[in-house]
Amino acid sequence: MSQTLSDVRQNGCRKPSARAADRPSWSQVFLRPEAVWPLSRGAGVTVAVIGSGVDAGAGSGAGALAGRLTLGPRLHGDGDAGRDCVGHGTALATLVAGRRPADGGPSGVAPAAKVLAVAAADDAGSTNADLLARGIRAAADGGARIGLVAAPIAEPAPALADAVGYATAKGMLLVAPVGPDNQAVNAPVYPAGYPGVLAVAAIGADGAPAGSGVSDSAGGAAGRAGGAAVAVAPGRTSRVDVTAPGEGLLAAGPGGGTFTASGPSYAAALVAGTAALVLGRSPSLTVEQLADRLRSTAYRPGTALPDPAVGWGAVDPVTAV
Numbered sequence: 001m002s003q004t005l006s007d008v009r010q011n012g013c014r015k016p017s018a019r020a021a022d023r024p025s026w027s028q029v030f031l032r033p034e035a036v037w038p039l040s041r042g043a044g045v046t047v048a049v050i051g052s053g054v055d056a057g058a059g060s061g062a063g064a065l066a067g068r069l070t071l072g073p074r075l076h077g078d079g080d081a082g083r084d085c086v087g088h089g090t091a092l093a094t095l096v097a098g099r100r101p102a103d104g105g106p107s108g109v110a111p112a113a114k115v116l117a118v119a120a121a122d123d124a125g126s127t128n129a130d131l132l133a134r135g136i137r138a139a140a141d142g143g144a145r146i147g148l149v150a151a152p153i154a155e156p157a158p159a160l161a162d163a164v165g166y167a168t169a170k171g172m173l174l175v176a177p178v179g180p181d182n183q184a185v186n187a188p189v190y191p192a193g194y195p196g197v198l199a200v201a202a203i204g205a206d207g208a209p210a211g212s213g214v215s216d217s218a219g220g221a222a223g224r225a226g227g228a229a230v231a232v233a234p235g236r237t238s239r240v241d242v243t244a245p246g247e248g249l250l251a252a253g254p255g256g257g258t259f260t261a262s263g264p265s266y267a268a269a270l271v272a273g274t275a276a277l278v279l280g281r282s283p284s285l286t287v288e289q290l291a292d293r294l295r296s297t298a299y300r301p302g303t304a305l306p307d308p309a310v311g312w313g314a315v316d317p318v319t320a321v
Contacts, residue, residue: 083119120138168196271315
């Protein structure tokens, strides 16, 4: 969900969607996480979503994360992480761990995992190295085994590198996108560019590297420029470890309803959910063992490994678990 600060000031926070999907997203068919749910649904595993916050309503009543959402700190502005003006963090959280709806609609990869929301961005979803570093540390201190970083930054920073090391030492695997959701990139981004972080790129339904963008329930573009998706240049981003579906995904937004979103951060959410499934089955894995499991069981691209554009291939929950 890529809304600018001027959009927030003019139009307010993202409005709920009137659309309710009655079928799974194509990504769910592609990944088949339900095949391993008899073995693991991610129970006992906490995934921190470090970004714009997660709508508190998702964790109560009939919300997709009811009973499994913990609201952590808000590191920019007042309140806790239960406010999500742009809806980005809410979409990511439900892709990770949204409950399986009775009507057969889209669900998260690990529907029994817990989510720790850490708001490390302003109301427009923008962040910086200091906020991300503090957010990563808060997630690790909050007991998360997996930390999903919602948005990357363009430049490395000592505080962010130190936070990555801190999280790894505390036993938390960081999963991060290799680029932003709303623009092309031609250089490494962080924290995906740091060793020890699982770097994720997006693919489309054909298995090729995907573009990025987001649309609301009415199908209108909602990117920064209000235009079409912008492709990410394959092979010219951060190191890629694995890929996952990241184009035309269905996810819940703030206040309810279904949104359609594209970009590597959403692919990273599916990888974080897969990691939760693996830990739910094998909780004693170390950070390094978990990352290696996800890479070594990925669906191979048929090229020399690691491939510059798709790394070790598409994450495979069935083989990983």
